[in-house]
Amino acid sequence: MKNAANALLNRVEFPVLLAGLVIAAGLWGLVELMEVARAATPHAFDTEILLAFRQPGQPGVPIGPLWLEGAMRDITSLGSSAVLVLITAATIVYFLLIRRPTTALLIFVAVAGGQVLSSLLKVGIDRPRPELVSHLVSETSLSFPSGHAMLSAVTYLTLGSLASRFLNGQTTKIYVLSLAVLTTLLVGISRVYLGVHWPSDVLAGWCAGFAWAMLCWLAARLLQRRKVVNDDA
Incomplete structure (x- = not known):
């Protein structure tokens, strides 16, 4: 049994194994957080973290200097639909221009697909936005999961993993992927700071987004190995 397990591990590449672990952890986290979102009252960690971003006794006043609030609004825009659509469209057009239509289709x-999944989860859970603190930006959609957090993970991780395939050197690849992860994390934190999401909304967005991005990456890798994708996607 031990020899068979070692043989299997030797056949599975580390990036594939890591992607599988991310997918499993993401799905487990999403299921657990869905239970939190369905609860009749907010979980203690949701309220405590949300209030931690406000001045004590002043739920309408965020912590930090005045410029931080503006910076958070700028950061949160990196996960907005307009910005993500623009980035995605520009990337798709680029790959069409260099005659890699399959790569464009995969993106x-x-x-x-991430957008559709996010919308289905929002409708299925039907969680309202937090009213514990004031909203520093205007939002009208449902709260769970955070669409900004989820779609940032999907978009930036997909593009980051794609870009890393064309880069030389392990350090450069790690830098690009780390930048994609950092951007995703900052967008999610900005949503809680601005008071428009419970922390569990953001965590769920990250879980779903990371899992979906890794699933798409594995699918693209499988298609390439089977030569269904023949334009170096």
């Missing part, structure tokens, strides 16, 4: 499926 479209990954990002558009």
Whole structure:
């Protein structure tokens, strides 16, 4: 049994194994957080973290200097639909221009599929926005999961993993992927700071987004290995 397990591990590449672990952890986290979102009252960690971003006794006043609030609004825009659509469209057009239509299609499926999944989860859970603190930006959609957090993970991780395939050197690849992860994390934190999401909304967005991005990456890798994708996607 031990020899068989070692043989299997030797056949599975580390990036594939890591992606599988991310997918499993993301799905487990999403299921657990869905239970939190369905609860009749907010979980203690949701309220405590949300209030930690406000001045004590002043739920309408965020912590930090005045410029931080503006910076958070700028950061949160990196996960807005307008910005993500623009980035995705520009990337798709680029790959069409260099005659790699399959790569362009894979990017479209990954990002558009993430949007559909996010919308279905929002409707299925039907969680309202937090009213514990004031909203520093205007939002009208449902709260769970955070669409900004989820779609940032899907878009930036998909593009980051794609870009890393064309870069030389392990350090450069790690830098690009780390930048994609950092951007995703900052967008999610900005949503809580601005008071428009419970922390569990953001965590769920990250879980779903990371899992979906890794699933799309594995699918693209499988298609390439089977030579269904023949334009170096």
